[in-house]
Amino acid sequence: MKSLGVALLLLLAAVLGAVGVYVIRPDGNSDTDKTAEKVAARIGYPVPRDANAYARAALEGHTDPKYFAVVEITDSPTDDPQKVRATLVFRIYDPGTSESPPSFRLWEEDPVTACYRADFNYYGVLGSGPERVRCPENARPITPPPVQKTGVPDTYLEAFKQILTELPPTVTQDEVLATLHTRLPPVPVDEQTKLPWAEPRLDAFVKDGQIGVIAAGGGSCLNGVRLADGTVAAWYPPRVQTQPGEYGCSGESALALYKVPPPH
Template sequence: MKPWGIVALIAAVLATLAYIALRPEGDGATDDDADRSAECLARYPVPDSAASFARRELEPYSQCGGWDVIEYTDIGNRLTDTDQPSSRLVIRIHHDEHTALWSHQDAITACYRVEFDYYGLDSGPSRVKCPPGAPALLPPGIKHGGVPDNYKDAFKAALSALPSAPNRDEVLGAVRAKLPQLPIDEHGQPWREPTLDAFVDNGGIGITADGTKGQCLEGTRLADGTVTVEVQTPSDIPEVTKTCTAEGALLSKRPLK
């Protein structure tokens, strides 16, 4: 190969490496999720503001994905400039690490910018760099999900005070009596109440608070009186999807026979 050819090859390789290094995170699966979300957001009736698009993304019944919204901005007048973008959303899509029998997929987080006009989708979704530490935003009308931190103390107090052989209703009643008031978000509305579950079996008690999106608080009391309260962590076993159930919480803490 002639010297100029070697130089051209090296330049091409460096350009390719630079493109790979600078290209925003994402893969075919996140691209497909972003496409589905954008199509869902743009369906009729088209929302009239960026906040309305964000609400549609986050409302469970909309089935638009429920991905994190890290930006929602009105960038134009949808009524006077109908063919120009008037609302912009940036959504963050996350896929957990997944291992199957013959394949492995690393965890990935990708962000996408989507712009809308009066008629619907104007441009995107386009991959963008995810701003480090960007919070998930909640527009007015969407309640904050999750499990408040002070639920841990309430779980411990309820489990410690329960009699030796309560039934499920007694467990749920004792837990609810100890729960603090829900926090108030930046829009002045209370958080969404986590879903409680209880399970009683052979002297053992399991309770959970499901805050959705993988946020689960587990509490257990074994027959010997040992009380444990902790946030659920992903399973170490591939192919297993751990759900937020009181029965699962109790069984996971019982010693293997």
């Protein structure tokens, strides 16, 4: 009899514990769960470079912050692919049946506002996916700053030719780089973000009266050379030649590539 009473008490404690867990679980429903899971899975690859990039990706396709918003952004730079590199908190609003025409209401569903925390490492969202959390107090939608456009401006190609032609007969690597920084045209302004393009990476190499220069950005690598006999050229090699593991993209590689025919 005593053992039966103990068993009943344990059963009651388990039921009350389950009820307690249910009561204190943060708000949300199956629809908000699915939205959070889809967003987190979508933005993990290609791997964004920082937390703001994750947030920009999460907001793509979500134009109304009433229904979907990013309310917290935490950047955790790391070289370890297993460790957390970014954390986002999403806020998702499900109107339930409150915004449905009465004739389409098969049953009533209350509106719900749910928040989710998602941790990301190099391989994507961690654990089983976004976790329901209590919405931060007084949380407001965050619009991450726009990203600068990267690339090599079209005006650089002719500028390379002119600058290389006008350089003195004898010049050092530092002097070549200083001249490029001074005389290259200004980068354009992106019409959409109103931000100037990111400055391309410049490099120069000088040897035996020969000069090689490059401007790199956005996957492009503009090459320029001036040979000892005064020959000047500027061109964009095929990316198969400038990618890591091949010739690469440097002032020295520009001189090497000038003698290499493009692949067919």
